[in-house]
Amino acid sequence: MKDNIQTNQAAVSVEGVSKKFGAAVVLDDINFSVLEGETLVLLGASGSGKTTILRIIAGLETPDSGRVILHGKDVTELPARARGVGVIFQNYALFPKMTVEGNIGYGLRLRGRPKSDIAEIVNTLIELTHLEEHRRKHPSQLSGGQQQRVAIARALAYNPEVLLFDEPFGALDAQIRTRLRREIRALLREIKVPSIFITHDQEEALELGDRIAVLNQGRLEQIGTPYNVYNKPATEFVATFLGAANLLLGIVNENRFEAEDIFLKIEPDPKIRDGQSVKLVFRPEDVFLRRPENLTQNYQPLVDGIVEEVNFVGAFERVVVRLNISTRPPILVTRPKSETTVFPLEPGVKVPVGLVRFRILPNYTLASERAARVI
Amino acid sequence: MSANLSNIRHTHGLDVVKPLSITTLILVMMPLVLLPLASIFIFGTSSGLRSFWNALTAPEAVFALQLSIVTSFWATVFNVVFGLFAAYVLTKYNFWGRNALIVTISLPTAIPTAVAGFALLLLWGPYGILGRFLDPHGIHLMFTAAAIILANIFVTFPLAFGVIKPVFDTMNQSLEEASATMGATRWQTFWHVTLPSLRGAILSGALLTFARAVGEFGSTILVSGNLAGRTQTAPLYIFAKFNEGQVEAANAIAIVLALFSFLIFSVLFLARDWLEAE
Ligand SMILES: Nc1ncnc2c1ncn2[C@@H]1O[C@H](COP(=O)(O)OP(=O)(O)OP(=O)(O)O)[C@@H](O)[C@H]1O
Ligand SMILES: [Mg+2]
Numbered sequence: 001m002k003d004n005i006q007t008n009q010a011a012v013s014v015e016g017v018s019k020k021f022g023a024a025v026v027l028d029d030i031n032f033s034v035l036e037g038e039t040l041v042l043l044g045a046s047g048s049g050k051t052t053i054l055r056i057i058a059g060l061e062t063p064d065s066g067r068v069i070l071h072g073k074d075v076t077e078l079p080a081r082a083r084g085v086g087v088i089f090q091n092y093a094l095f096p097k098m099t100v101e102g103n104i105g106y107g108l109r110l111r112g113r114p115k116s117d118i119a120e121i122v123n124t125l126i127e128l129t130h131l132e133e134h135r136r137k138h139p140s141q142l143s144g145g146q147q148q149r150v151a152i153a154r155a156l157a158y159n160p161e162v163l164l165f166d167e168p169f170g171a172l173d174a175q176i177r178t179r180l181r182r183e184i185r186a187l188l189r190e191i192k193v194p195s196i197f198i199t200h201d202q203e204e205a206l207e208l209g210d211r212i213a214v215l216n217q218g219r220l221e222q223i224g225t226p227y228n229v230y231n232k233p234a235t236e237f238v239a240t241f242l243g244a245a246n247l248l249l250g251i252v253n254e255n256r257f258e259a260e261d262i263f264l265k266i267e268p269d270p271k272i273r274d275g276q277s278v279k280l281v282f283r284p285e286d287v288f289l290r291r292p293e294n295l296t297q298n299y300q301p302l303v304d305g306i307v308e309e310v311n312f313v314g315a316f317e318r319v320v321v322r323l324n325i326s327t328r329p330p331i332l333v334t335r336p337k338s339e340t341t342v343f344p345l346e347p348g349v350k351v352p353v354g355l356v357r358f359r360i361l362p363n364y365t366l367a368s369e370r371a372a373r374v375i
Numbered sequence: 376m377s378a379n380l381s382n383i384r385h386t387h388g389l390d391v392v393k394p395l396s397i398t399t400l401i402l403v404m405m406p407l408v409l410l411p412l413a414s415i416f417i418f419g420t421s422s423g424l425r426s427f428w429n430a431l432t433a434p435e436a437v438f439a440l441q442l443s444i445v446t447s448f449w450a451t452v453f454n455v456v457f458g459l460f461a462a463y464v465l466t467k468y469n470f471w472g473r474n475a476l477i478v479t480i481s482l483p484t485a486i487p488t489a490v491a492g493f494a495l496l497l498l499w500g501p502y503g504i505l506g507r508f509l510d511p512h513g514i515h516l517m518f519t520a521a522a523i524i525l526a527n528i529f530v531t532f533p534l535a536f537g538v539i540k541p542v543f544d545t546m547n548q549s550l551e552e553a554s555a556t557m558g559a560t561r562w563q564t565f566w567h568v569t570l571p572s573l574r575g576a577i578l579s580g581a582l583l584t585f586a587r588a589v590g591e592f593g594s595t596i597l598v599s600g601n602l603a604g605r606t607q608t609a610p611l612y613i614f615a616k617f618n619e620g621q622v623e624a625a626n627a628i629a630i631v632l633a634l635f636s637f638l639i640f641s642v643l644f645l646a647r648d649w650l651e652a653e
Contacts, residue, residue, distance in 0.1 A: 058556050080555040093553040097571035106567070107557040158558065 010069070011036050011194035012057065012162050017066030019052055019218075026052050028218045030066070034162065037192040040223075043205040044215030045241070050198045053215075054164045057196065059083045070161045086155025086193075088165045092147045094139035100150050101126070101135045107158035125153040129187075144172050145180050152184075156191065163188075163195040169204065181207055202242045206230065214238045236361055239281045246287070246331040248280040249363060257360055261324055262303050266360050282358040284334040289319065289351040290343055301354045305331075307345050319345060321353060415633055419626040430627035435603050439612035440631065446520055446608065447588035450527030451535075455581050458535030459573070463565075466543040477540075481533045488593030491529045495522065495598050518600035523608060526594040531587045535580030542576040579643055586639045590632065 010033035019027040026049045034040045042050050055061035057068055059080035067076045075083050094103050104125055108118045126135055129149040139147055148168055155163055168184075169177040185208055188195055199205055205212050206226045213223040214237070222234040233239035236247065250259030252272050257264040257280055264280065272278060289307075292299045302323070308330055309320035317340045319333040331353075345351065419427055430436065465477055483491065499506040499516040506516065516522055546569070554564040592610040599606040607615065609628050616625035 060552050060556070080552070081558045081560060083556070084558070085556060087553065087556045089549045089553060091547070091549060093547060093549040095550060095554075095568055095571075097574075106554075110558045110563060154557070 009036070010034060011038070011071055012196065013069040014053065014057065015067045015069065017053070017056060017063045017068070019056065019061070019063050026218050027063070030220055032213050032220060032223055034194045034196060036194055038210045039188050039195045039197055039208060041197045041199060041205040041209030041212045042215055043199055043202065043212055043241070045200055048215045049218040050215055051166055054087070054166055054196065054198055057162070058085050058087050058164055084158065084161050086160030086163045088148070088151045088155060088163065088168050090166045090168065090170050092151040094147055094150055094154070096139055099136050099138055100131055100142070103139070103150055104153045104157050106154065111158060121157055125156055129153045145176060148180065152187065156193065160193065163193050165195065165197040167198050167200070177204070184208065206242070214241060216241070231357065233281065233359060233361070236279060236281065239359065239361070244284050244332055246282050246284065248328070250278060250280055252276050252278050252360065264300055264302065264355070264358070269360065272360065272362060277363040279361045279363045280358055281361055282355050284318070284332045286355055286357040287331065287333040288354040288356060289321070289333060289335065289345065291352055292354070299354050299356050301352060303353055305351055305353045307347050307349045307351060309347060310345055321351065323353060412633060415626060415629050419630045422623065426623060427627055430624045431631065433624065435607070436612060436624065436628055438604050439607050439609045439628065442520065442523070442607065443589050443609040446523040446527055447585050449524050450531060450588045451581050451584045453528055454531055454584050455535045455577060458539050458580060459577065461536050462540040462543045465540065480536050483529055483532045488530050488591065489597065492526055492594030492597030495525055495529065495594070499525070517598055518602070518606060520606065522598040523595055523606065526598045527588040527591055530591055530594055531584045534584045534587060538580040538583065539573060539576045542573055546572060575647055578646055582639050582643050586636055589635065
């Protein structure tokens with residue numbers, strides 16, 4: 001799971017970082033890198049250790065072991081003020097008694113830059129973040145989105161090694177979040193400053209990240225492009241945390257997944273041996289509820305099922321289907337409008353169930369097994 | 376909320392409860408607060424402004440006022456700086472005995488001022504626990520202006536701290552962290568980020584301390600020696616003149632002290648809002 005990026009070309013490298021608070025292990029051997037100009041999203045549930053990683057990179061917290069490297073320089077021992085990272089705090093942490101201009105220029109004033117330089121840089125940043133009308137206001141007179149732009153401009157002013165965002169949309173309502181997310185993505189593409197972006201929102205992660213690192217209880221479960229993390233989840237946690245996933249328990253036998261009356265051809269996988277207990281993982285949108293006529297995708301029939309529920313959920317339809325054997329939990333299927341108009345379904349109808357995409361993951365039932373797995 | 380409350384109507388037509396309760400309020404306050412204050416002014420000016428002015432500019436009176444202001448000033452400076460320091464340390468660091476320290480700082484509020492003065496005498500007086508070692512070297516703290524400052528510091532000790540500490544408590548810790556990540560040293564953060572947010576609290580802490588110190592009587596009378604023209608503060612002057620039957624002289628200073636407290640009160644009232652704005 002170590003990503004194969006050379007430390008010397010990375011903007012940020014976190015190497016073997018562990019942290020305990022008292023007896024609680026909050027971070028367990030975290031390794032990852034962020035490339036120049038890249039946005040890495042750290043995705044994880046509440047309490048998974050995201051903020052702690054960020055604070056360790058910023059120098060606001062010391063790791064028990066491991067190193068933090070910024071542009072090839074080991075900064076593990078440096079205090080926060082000597083690291084030159086830009087942090088956008090969850091509540092923005094703007095200085096209440098300074099104007100927008102004062103906030104943005106603060107880092108430059110600390111560095112003793114000449115007044116004329118400061119004015120010029122502040123002007124450029126105010127234009128970049130569209131804060132022209134607000135330059136003389138105090139933070140309390142700004143909206144959440146404007147405050148956030150000030151926080152970003154303030155961090156950009158002194159050419160930070162890396163930008164660290166700690167759930168910057170946490171306090172805003174859903175509509176504004178979506179808009180700001182677009183704004184930030186556009187801004188990050190424009191300025192090309194390497195960034196680490198924390199969120200517990202999978203949609204946000206998929207939209208913002210060049211790569212996503214999924215964190216679960218202090219361990220990094222997977223790191224990769226949004227496409228790979230979503231479509232090729234390495235663990236059950238990743239599969240279920242990023243979007244909905246159906247799970248079926250079974251075993252592997254001669255390159256086949258078997259679960260009672262279900263048989264699926266699978267790709268050979270060196271990590272999985274015959275007879276091993278596994279989970280079949282598939283997303284609701286990867287299920288087909290009719291025999292394909294000219295589907296060229298890797299369609300594989302699963303088994304027949306009975307439709308139990310049909311719900312319209314805006315852009316798509318959500319169908320609950322019970323597979324052949326009644327003791328199995330029902331599976332969730334989503335169908336786009338194009339499907340639902342041509343093949344309407346109603347409860348009680350028998351349908352052929354097939355998959356166009358799925359994953360086979362080892363079924364770790366014991367914690368020790370899980371801990372011992374090679375990642 | 377309170378605006379809504381007054382809109383609730385319990386009766387139709389004339390509501391007698393409202394005028395009745397306001398009248399009661401004023402009637403209770405009249406003999407207890409308003410009339411005593413008024414009588415200072417009525418009496419003080421009854422024999423003409425001329426004699427009021429003379430009483431006020433008597434050398435001993437001027438000296439008493441000056442002494443009160445100077446000693447209160449130094450006690451205020453000390454207690455504000457110390458209160459700021461104590462609030463910073465007790466907010467930033469968590470250590471064993473922290474709560475005990477907080478309680479100790481607040482303790483002087485609960486101690487009768489005469490006890491405070493007496494305690495200072497027992498410590499610094501010529502035969503006091505520490506004073507007896509200083510006395511042979513010709514160092515006399517008690518019965519000097521320094522003693523008045525010490526007494527003032529003691530009785531006003533918790534006031535500035537008490538106003539500043541809550542502001543520290545509610546201050547957003549991430550402001551200081553943000554400042555640090557932007558490159559500030561601890562001192563720069565304190566100066567540019569922490570202190571500006573404390574302006575209001577420092578001003579009110581200082582005014583409260585000063586107002587309280589100027590009016591201090593119980594401890595001062597014990598430690599100062601009450602020597603007219605040397606260690607007699609304004610409140611002691613009022614007491615002394617009254618005892619000598621010179622009610623007009625006492626009254627002139629009383630008026631000044633009363634006006635002075637009105638002034639401080641108004642500044643507190645107005646400046647608070649002004650400083651908190653933004
Ligand atoms: N200073 C601290 N002292 C003790 N425990 C801490 C401290 N900071 C964090 N923790 C614990 O470490 C764990 C991880 O915290 P962290 O703030 O990194 O989580 P997070 O992923 O950012 O969560 P959230 O999404 O809720 O912000 C939590 O269980 C938290 O209680
Ligand atoms: Mg967090």
